[in-house]
Amino acid sequence: MRSNGHYDVIVVGGGAIGASIAYELVQKGMRVALIEKHQPASGASGAAGGMLAASSEHFAAPELYELALQSRALYSQLSEQLHELTGINIGLRTEGFLLPIHHQQDMDWESRQRRISEAQAKGMEWWDNERLATEEPNVRAEDGMLYNPAEPQLVPSLLTEAYVAAFIRLGGTLHSDQEVIRLLREPNGRGLVHGVITEHGILYADQVVLASGLGTSRLLAAEGLRLPFLPVKGELMEIRTPIPWLHHTIYSDTIYIIPKHPHRIWVGATSKPGQHSTIVEAGAVVELLMRAQRYVPILTKGELVRCWAGIRPGTPDELPYIGPVRELQGLWVAAGHYRNGILLSAGTAKLMTEAITTGKDTFIPHAFRPERALYQLSSASNRYQRGGIATGHNVRES
Known part of the structure; x- marks a missing residue:
């Protein structure tokens, strides 16, 4: 060879x-x-x-x-270095993230206020509905969202x-x-x-x-x-909008909605442990849209451009x-x-x-x-050995 x-x-x-x-x-x-x-x-x-x-x-x-x-x-x-060397703009956006806080039926009042206080101690701000309407008129929330100015995103x-x-x-x-x-x-x-x-x-x-x-x-x-690795499938979709409908990334426990240039919004992602297939299930599109429209109702009127899936390389x-x-x-x-x-x-x-x-x-x-x-790997027992000692512990892997 x-x-x-x-x-x-x-x-x-x-x-x-x-x-x-x-x-x-x-x-x-x-x-x-x-x-x-x-x-x-x-x-x-x-x-x-x-x-x-x-x-x-x-x-x-x-x-x-x-x-x-x-x-x-x-x-x-890093973005500046890479652009200087290659001329490639990595799409870094620094508008920050909006983090929904669930209403009282999902989280008691004291827990909710504690989370807001902890977030504010980390440099985040509380945007009430009046501020939210000014900054993001297409976004809906029960009574506001946390704004995290420190978080960027890219392509x-x-x-x-x-x-x-x-x-x-x-x-x-x-x-x-x-x-x-x-x-x-x-x-x-x-x-x-x-x-x-x-x-x-x-x-x-x-x-x-x-x-x-x-x-x-x-x-x-x-x-x-x-x-041991744990594959976790994730599905996303891209929506084209006639004008920018969103400027800040919405990052919640169940959905993220990410504005991209030009006039695109990415919505994701499902989480399906143990799956290796990269097909996008039809139900995933419905699931993602239902979760996203809770925060950006107008998204259902956008043009669905594409859907895709990837396999995240997780560990136990x-x-x-x-x-x-x-x-x-x-x-x-x-x-x-x-x-x-x-x-x-x-x-x-x-x-x-x-x-x-x-x-x-x-x-x-x-x-x-x-x-x-x-x-x-013990060839004799077809079990795994850790530190030279055979064990029957089951390990999830890809």
């Missing part, structure tokens, strides 16, 4: 996570190859809504919340396109439409990972990063290892896997970012780049370490 070259780092996966890591690494002067099975942003990244909801979203652990805040803070400068496919274009501009090498079949390891079977085997040949590297979302599990399985504990794979020297993982891959891509890239370039990963939170969930 012919060789296609040697790199300092190979990044597997051309979504927002992989592309951002490749971009950051090449800025450090490293020789980097980015390998994508199809085209960049063809998976979960291209199907996302693009909300950078660091303070509006609920996170499973404080470490993830901190990473979200750090990552969100990078996007203003995920443009972000990933810009990451990749900037990566190439800085000297990186893209291998698209090329599937990684398995990792390249030393002949003893448990040694150093020093490249990948693809459909078109061997690529050598000192280090390899798996950032291929749910596909990460397949490559690890070929080495007798398992990381809703925390991403970020860091080295101890069992395989030279191998790193950055996957399982669930519904916040776009938001977390910038911060994850900074963590991974610092760890790879310095050889020190002690600053990566233990909550993200892959070893917390890594299992060895």
